[in-house]
Amino acid sequence: MNDTVLLIGLPNVGKSVIFNRLTGLNVSVANYVGTTVGLASGRLHLDGKDVTLIDVPGTYSLQSTCEAEKVAVELLRGSCGSKKLYAAGHCGSRTEIKRETDSPAAILYVIDAGNLENSLYLLLQVLQEKLPVIVALNRSDLAREKGHRVDPEALSGELGVPVIPTVAVTGEGLEELKATLCLAVKGRLNVNHEQAGKVVHWDRVADIYRKAWTRDRADSKDSRRKQWGMRLTRPWPGLPLAALTIALTLGIVIGLGLGLRQYVLLPFFRGLVFPGIERAVMQMTEPGLLQNILIGEYGFLIKGIEWPFALVLPYVISFYAALSFLEDSGYMPRLGILLDGLFNRIGLQGTGVIPLLLGYGCAIPAILATRTLGSGKERLIIITMVCIAVPCIAQTGAFIALLSVSSIPVMLAVFLLGWVAMIAVALFLNRLIKSDPPEMVLEIPDLLLPRPGILVKKVWLRVKHYIADGALPMVVGVCIAAFLYETGLMASLGLTLQPLVVSWLGLPAEAAVPLMLGILRRELTVLPLLEMDLTTLQLFVGAAVGLFYVPCIAVIATLTREYGIRMALGMLLLTTASAFLLGGIINRLGSLVL
Amino acid sequence: MSVKNTIPEKQNMKPEMSCLVENCSSCEVSLESLCLHDQAWITELPESLLLPFLGLRPGKSVSLVARQRFNGPLVVEVDGRCVAISRRVAGNIRVAKASPGRSAANSNE
Numbered sequence A: 001m002n003d004t005v006l007l008i009g010l011p012n013v014g015k016s017v018i019f020n021r022l023t024g025l026n027v028s029v030a031n032y033v034g035t036t037v038g039l040a041s042g043r044l045h046l047d048g049k050d051v052t053l054i055d056v057p058g059t060y061s062l063q064s065t066c067e068a069e070k071v072a073v074e075l076l077r078g079s080c081g082s083k084k085l086y087a088a089g090h091c092g093s094r095t096e097i098k099r100e101t102d103s104p105a106a107i108l109y110v111i112d113a114g115n116l117e118n119s120l121y122l123l124l125q126v127l128q129e130k131l132p133v134i135v136a137l138n139r140s141d142l143a144r145e146k147g148h149r150v151d152p153e154a155l156s157g158e159l160g161v162p163v164i165p166t167v168a169v170t171g172e173g174l175e176e177l178k179a180t181l182c183l184a185v186k187g188r189l190n191v192n193h194e195q196a197g198k199v200v201h202w203d204r205v206a207d208i209y210r211k212a213w214t215r216d217r218a219d220s221k222d223s224r225r226k227q228w229g230m231r232l233t234r235p236w237p238g239l240p241l242a243a244l245t246i247a248l249t250l251g252i253v254i255g256l257g258l259g260l261r262q263y264v265l266l267p268f269f270r271g272l273v274f275p276g277i278e279r280a281v282m283q284m285t286e287p288g289l290l291q292n293i294l295i296g297e298y299g300f301l302i303k304g305i306e307w308p309f310a311l312v313l314p315y316v317i318s319f320y321a322a323l324s325f326l327e328d329s330g331y332m333p334r335l336g337i338l339l340d341g342l343f344n345r346i347g348l349q350g351t352g353v354i355p356l357l358l359g360y361g362c363a364i365p366a367i368l369a370t371r372t373l374g375s376g377k378e379r380l381i382i383i384t385m386v387c388i389a390v391p392c393i394a395q396t397g398a399f400i401a402l403l404s405v406s407s408i409p410v411m412l413a414v415f416l417l418g419w420v421a422m423i424a425v426a427l428f429l430n431r432l433i434k435s436d437p438p439e440m441v442l443e444i445p446d447l448l449l450p451r452p453g454i455l456v457k458k459v460w461l462r463v464k465h466y467i468a469d470g471a472l473p474m475v476v477g478v479c480i481a482a483f484l485y486e487t488g489l490m491a492s493l494g495l496t497l498q499p500l501v502v503s504w505l506g507l508p509a510e511a512a513v514p515l516m517l518g519i520l521r522r523e524l525t526v527l528p529l530l531e532m533d534l535t536t537l538q539l540f541v542g543a544a545v546g547l548f549y550v551p552c553i554a555v556i557a558t559l560t561r562e563y564g565i566r567m568a569l570g571m572l573l574l575t576t577a578s579a580f581l582l583g584g585i586i587n588r589l590g591s592l593v594l
Numbered sequence B: 001m002s003v004k005n006t007i008p009e010k011q012n013m014k015p016e017m018s019c020l021v022e023n024c025s026s027c028e029v030s031l032e033s034l035c036l037h038d039q040a041w042i043t044e045l046p047e048s049l050l051l052p053f054l055g056l057r058p059g060k061s062v063s064l065v066a067r068q069r070f071n072g073p074l075v076v077e078v079d080g081r082c083v084a085i086s087r088r089v090a091g092n093i094r095v096a097k098a099s100p101g102r103s104a105a106n107s108n109e
Ligand SMILES: Nc1nc2c(ncn2[C@@H]2O[C@H](COP(=O)(O)OP(=O)(O)OP(=O)(O)O)[C@@H](O)[C@H]2O)c(=O)[nH]1
Pocket: A009, A010, A011, A012, A013, A014, A015, A016, A017, A018, A028, A029, A030, A031, A032, A033, A034, A035, A036, A037, A056, A057, A058, A059, A138, A139, A140, A141, A142, A166, A167, A168, A169, A170, A327, A328, A448
């Protein structure tokens, strides 16, 4: 027997919260079905013994009908190892999971106490495996609020395994859970395999449920939370409220970001940090190449700090604050349901809105989230939409920096162009690939009020990711740019690409550089344009090319890993071609009009 | 057991759609043809890998919470939880107005 413990349960019951609490790691948590899309593993220190805890994506049964269920079954039976299993974090972080060849030491089965009956079928299936099982009766705070009472002793008596009530978000019950787990992995748990012999059937589920479940208040009035949950799910007033929510989200992202940038970060860097750096560099170096590389036009001690930390970081903060709120409230699946009919027309289910929204933060989690989508066709459509015209938040920050001062209409036009292109691409692919329309069957989670502490933590995590995976490559990019510019290499590069950049796109020759850097990071196609005096038309062309242009290296790597090299190369080709084609056309049309 | 409202809400009704009417307690219809706020009991489900796990099982009481625009899914409430079901799938779920005796325990929502 090996030392792994599996976290198993229906989707959205709180497995990942428990995983994070027990291991101290930070896998994604959100209030909708299918947040966890890969396996995450972490060490858990029990009294005198260390075990590996594995967070398994939520499944409804063990019938091996979808990828997640197959993985769960393989892990349970200890036959896993055929697949590339890894944890999917944000922006490409991942942990390889070592191959498991033995069956696990114990199972931690997580139940949503407010959804006991539906949870029991999978539990009975798990009990068939005759492994030590511990049941966490989670979200018991929410169940209590609804007036549901689950009797842990009765349930434990019926199932023959320990049942421990928990509230994962506050940590309630987790110590007891750990203590019981410790007994289990040491083989000191009294396990009663009586249930394993019986056939798994809904009648038995109903029987156990009746013995363990009671209702406190006979006819409780719906809570305010539930009433709002319903309102947001109905077309009236749900649809107008959806429009309002989206507008409000955009407002918060842009407003909060602009405020942070204008009143906090820019004054801080320009007023305090940069003068100091400039003085220090002037003292230490002679005027010349080195000094120019450090603090000249592309001086990487100046731009290399200003771009990532003063221009982009504010939007990373404001975007993830808004996104985390939407994720944890349970609003995203509601939006998906309201929009499902419209999304059907472009070959998608409404739930496709979730990866698309994630894509406005970073394309990598968006691509990973497509794993939960029903069909390969839907996956392809979403990935193409995201790669071609969904700017990541860093690039959006760059657009705002480039365009908000000089011309708001151009900024709106760029985003509008992106949406039109996305719809056009989806319509085209939907025509191209014939298949039955997708059929939605989706559980709508309860609306929850996100906890401020959890939101702050989520935003902080994403900021940390951004600094490691976004800001540092950006500094390197700026460094390369400074070097190319100051050594004159930029000019000769501009000369080589002149026909494309100058004649076709109508941009200055030095705009060849952002095109090269853009492969490294998306926002680098846009930010260098800040330093060039561009006309309105040039701004629009430059921004449009930047929008459609290739996704960054990390995205290409993720695409290769998830869908193979052909998909990655296809996207590279498609995005490059569309960027130059559309950029050139806009330039031609624009010159005619203006 | 009283059903809150069986009056069709015009905004969401196609004209030819028949509601489950009060005086037809033994009729079986598809879930798709319920009116908003109608309550009914599931009698028959299509072969489905997901529906039973979301609480849609024979004998369960369901009520129609919403009918989405643009030919989008229906939203039904089962045991106090909401599930969205596309119209085609809902069209294959049969429901009856009368409670089957054995599920009395499930219906006091
Ligand atoms: N109030 C309350 N909320 C909880 C509790 N446990 C989890 N949540 C919330 O429930 C939601 C789902 O939690 P996750 O940990 O993402 O669920 P999961 O089981 O990992 O879901 P999948 O990855 O989709 O299988 C999150 O919004 C959590 O904040 C709890 O005990 N009480």
